[in-house]
Amino acid sequence: MSTLSLSARAGLLKPSPTLAITSKAKAMQAEGIDVVSFGAGEPDFNTPEPICAAAIDAINKGFTKYTPSAGIPELRKAVAEKFERENGLKYSPEQVIVSCGAKHSLYNAMxxxxxxxxxxxxxxxxxxxxxxxxxxxxxxxxxxxxTSESGFVPEADKLREAISDKTKAIVVNSPSNPSGAVLPRETFKAIAALAIRFDLWVIADEIYEHLLYDGEKHLSIGGLGSEVFDRTITINGCSKSYSMTGWRIGYAAAPLAVAKAMSNFQDQVTSNPTSFVQKGAVAALALPPSSIEAMRAEFEARRDLIHGLLTAIPGVKMPKPKGAFYAFPDISAYLGKQLTTDVDLASYLLEEAKVATVPGSVFEGYGHIRLSYATSRADIEKGVARIAEALKRIA
Ligand SMILES: Cc1ncc(COP(=O)(O)O)c(C=O)c1O
Structure with missing residues (x-):
């Protein structure tokens, strides 16, 4: 018998449940079933035209060869300028590494x-x-x-209790996927203080920074002072802000030693992100904030709509999300004898109500489901009405 086997590492990986439910919903749609999908984690807007034009122009001019692994100097400079302009973070272009999506930037950092x-x-x-x-x-x-009662904001004491002599880093994601929570300044300060006291790295994922509502202002933890800045890896990218999910451009900025290590690592794994896509990213970062305002405002209106509709369902609770494009209602009131977990409930909603959501336990948010409102207002109304009707049947 063959002794060929895969690595233990390969065994750690399970298919993404979000992608699994999205593809099941797509398969049902392909069969002609009218499924409302709240699964997608990507804006339903076109990439702004100047970005497309810049990439097409780059192809036409033959900009189709290898570039430096960490990105073209023009883009690393544009990213460094963006961090200073929008986030008050002073990085040199050498501290910026451009990768194939923020997911890739995070992977390199880890x-x-x-x-x-x-x-x-x-x-x-x-x-x-x-x-x-x-x-x-x-x-x-x-x-x-x-908890949803605290707006998904962690307590400083609980963070402190989680730190041991093996703790190396803490990941902060604000605005958050899946909850839409935005951490208040005091929480950022508490996290920064713990990181300094216990000598931890901070990995700050700011991918949803431009999708903020109710006048919220984005805060970068690295901007809270030089001590925290020197231990922070700031991650961002073009996917969500410029509706560029398929282009695969993310970036990280970090203390020079970390940036160099990430660049060396990327050298051996992917080399550069796609050459002409980088030109598109330069054009994206040159756009004025007004160019993405219509998309942000539309998400805010949808946020109001979905929050109003979901909280009108008896027993469904959720704080109003302050950012990103996800609603994360607590549906535990509907779990009991028939359906015991959020996974059961999400399957029930897909089978019986023809609505695709993502079970909260995927995100360790048990008793919740995630609904992406990167979909039309008409679908939000139709989908949530179906959910309300299906929940009534099991109440
Ligand atoms: C919190 C968070 N970080 C990072 C990413 C990855 O974005 P990218 O498309 O740039 O890899 C996502 C995508 O869903 C996300 O939700």
Missing amino acids: QVLINPGDEVILIAPYWMTYADQVRLAGGVPVIVHT
Whole structure:
């Protein structure tokens, strides 16, 4: 019998449940079933025209060869300028690494920071990729849970209790996927103080920074002072702000030693992000904030709509999300004898109501479901009405 086998690392990986439910919904749609999908994690807008034009122009001019692995100097400079202009973070272009999506930037960071056995603190509910990337680096995710009553904001005491002598880093994601929470300044300050006191790295995922509502202003934890800046890896990208999910451009900025290690790592794994796509990213970063305002405002209107409709369903509770494009209602009132977990409930909604959502336990947000409102207002109305009707049947 063959002794051929895969690595233990490969065994750590499970298919993404978000993608699984989205593809099941797509398969049902292909069969002609009218499914309303709240699964997608991407804006339903076109990439702004100047970005497309810049990439097409680059192709036409033959800009189709390898570039430096960490990105073209023009883009690294544009990213450094963006961080200073919008986030008050003073990075040199050498501290910026451009990668194939923010997911890739995060992966590079985890690979160069984490040793086997190192613990990394994640604030739940969290984007599940963090935990898998920590495990892929040999690390151990340590989870700090939050509640919808507290707006999914972690308590400083709980964060402190999660720190051990093995803790290496903490991941902060504000605005958050899946909860839409935006951490208040005091929480950022508490996290910064703990990171300094216990000598931790801070990985700040700011991918949703431009999708903020009710006049919220984005805060970058690295901007809270030089001590925290010197231990922060700031992650961002073009996917959500400029509706460029398929283009695959993310970037990280970090202390020089970390940036160099990430660049060396990327050298051996992917080399550069696609050459002409980088030209598109330069054009994206040159756009005035007004160019994405219509998309942000539309998301805010949809946020109001979906929040109003969901909280009108008896027993469904959720704080009003302050950013990103996700609603994360607590549906635990509907769990009991018939359906015991949020996974059962999400399957029930897909089968019986023809509505695709993502079970909260995927994000360690048990008893919740995630609805992406990157879909039309008409679909939001239709989909939530179906959910309300289906929940009534099991109440
Ligand atoms: C919190 C968070 N970070 C990062 C990403 C990855 O974005 P990218 O498309 O740039 O890889 C996502 C995508 O869903 C996300 O939700």
